[in-house]
Amino acid sequence: MIETIEGKGVNRCNVSCDECGRTETLTCDYIRSPGNVWNPNVGQVRKKIIGQNWQVLKGSEICPACSAKRKATKVVKNTDVGAAESEPSKAQKRDILQLLQDCYDVEAGRYNGADTDDVIAETLGVRPAWVSALREEFFGPDGGNEDMQGLLEELVSFRQQLAEVRQRLADHASRVAELDQGAKEHEARLKRIIGALSPRIVKRVG
Ligand SMILES: [Zn+2]
Numbered sequence: 001m002i003e004t005i006e007g008k009g010v011n012r013c014n015v016s017c018d019e020c021g022r023t024e025t026l027t028c029d030y031i032r033s034p035g036n037v038w039n040p041n042v043g044q045v046r047k048k049i050i051g052q053n054w055q056v057l058k059g060s061e062i063c064p065a066c067s068a069k070r071k072a073t074k075v076v077k078n079t080d081v082g083a084a085e086s087e088p089s090k091a092q093k094r095d096i097l098q099l100l101q102d103c104y105d106v107e108a109g110r111y112n113g114a115d116t117d118d119v120i121a122e123t124l125g126v127r128p129a130w131v132s133a134l135r136e137e138f139f140g141p142d143g144g145n146e147d148m149q150g151l152l153e154e155l156v157s158f159r160q161q162l163a164e165v166r167q168r169l170a171d172h173a174s175r176v177a178e179l180d181q182g183a184k185e186h187e188a189r190l191k192r193i194i195g196a197l198s199p200r201i202v203k204r205v206g
Helices: 042-051 064-084 090-103 117-124 128-138 146-205
Strands: 002-004 012-016 023-027 030-033 037-040 055-057 060-062
Touching (some): 023 042, 037 042, 060 064
Antiparallel strands (some): 030 037
């Protein structure tokens, strides 16, 4: 529950857990509602608390502790189901195949977007192994997904660019060495010339 804190210049509200009643105070914006009533910006408040591991379920705010408890019970239930049934029911099979139809690209031999066997399994609340088996049998190999393919292509492109830059650096390095060598040779010649000249100059001056 999100509650207004009265008072001018107090941009804060109270958020309490709808299960255990634990309350936290946080800063938030206020939005003017009809009748010149100012209410906390619920969207902003929910975003903040979700960032702090709260859960928003059917319009209720659930604190991290209660949310963890809920998840633990759910996991236990899921494992029970998994242990009891090693085969998907006909309905589950249909659900899995239906979703694979939407999410798997048979021609490319991979999932679309960021989907994986695990994502499908989690979406439907079924065992990932069932999804893998049906995917292998009716669709294709576990060739990653579109996002992974995209990242892989980017990686290859980065590596190519890196190799090019390295080559250019190496070219520059050898050019630097050549110029350095040239400068040294010129310096040596100049010294020899000056060395050859000096005695005569010295004589003439003397
Ligand atoms: Zn709670």
